[in-house]
Amino acid sequence: xxxxxxxxxxxxxxxxxxxxxxxxxxxxxxxxxxxxxxxxxxxxxxxxxxxxxxxxxxxxxxxxxxxxxxxxxxxxxxxxxxxxxxxxxxxxxxxxxxxxxxxxxxx
DNA sequence: AAGGTGACCGGCC
DNA sequence: TGGCCGGCCACCT
Numbered sequence: 001x002x003x004x005x006x007x008x009x010x011x012x013x014x015x016x017x018x019x020x021x022x023x024x025x026x027x028x029x030x031x032x033x034x035x036x037x038x039x040x041x042x043x044x045x046x047x048x049x050x051x052x053x054x055x056x057x058x059x060x061x062x063x064x065x066x067x068x069x070x071x072x073x074x075x076x077x078x079x080x081x082x083x084x085x086x087x088x089x090x091x092x093x094x095x096x097x098x099x100x101x102x103x104x105x106x107x
Numbered sequence: 108a109a110g111g112t113g114a115c116c117g118g119c120c
Numbered sequence: 121t122g123g124c125c126g127g128c129c130a131c132c133t
Contacts (some may be wrong), residue, residue: 003129005129033129036129036130083126
């Protein structure tokens with residue numbers, strides 16, 4: 001199933017469980033393109049077209065809501081995460097190691 | 108076809 | 121984790 005790079009990212013993002021988050025690099029690794037983490041972010045940017053993609057569950061490796069800037073509101077992303085039981089303070093995810101979830105590696 | 112761009116990551120101080 | 125720099129790769133104009 002050779003879909004576009006975007007589709008792959010979306011597939012991984014959709015697999016993120018509720019109350020869990022992952023990093024761009026993790027997704028990139030899952031896709032086999034560990035060095036193209038930036039592409040993941042780019043794909044997420046296009047995720048605005050998909051409503052099935054929980055982009056709010058994708059943060060950078062530091063657990064910072066790097067992409068919150070791209071959401072509609074200023075704290076929409078944080079609200080969504082908190083709604084799932086994730087504590088977010090100052091654009092930073094608390095207990096990042098606890099809520100962190102690594103996507104299934106699809107080689 | 109070439110160049111610019113980006114919601115990043117890892118290494119070093 | 122704070123800051124800076126280089127690499128990396130697909131998408132857009």
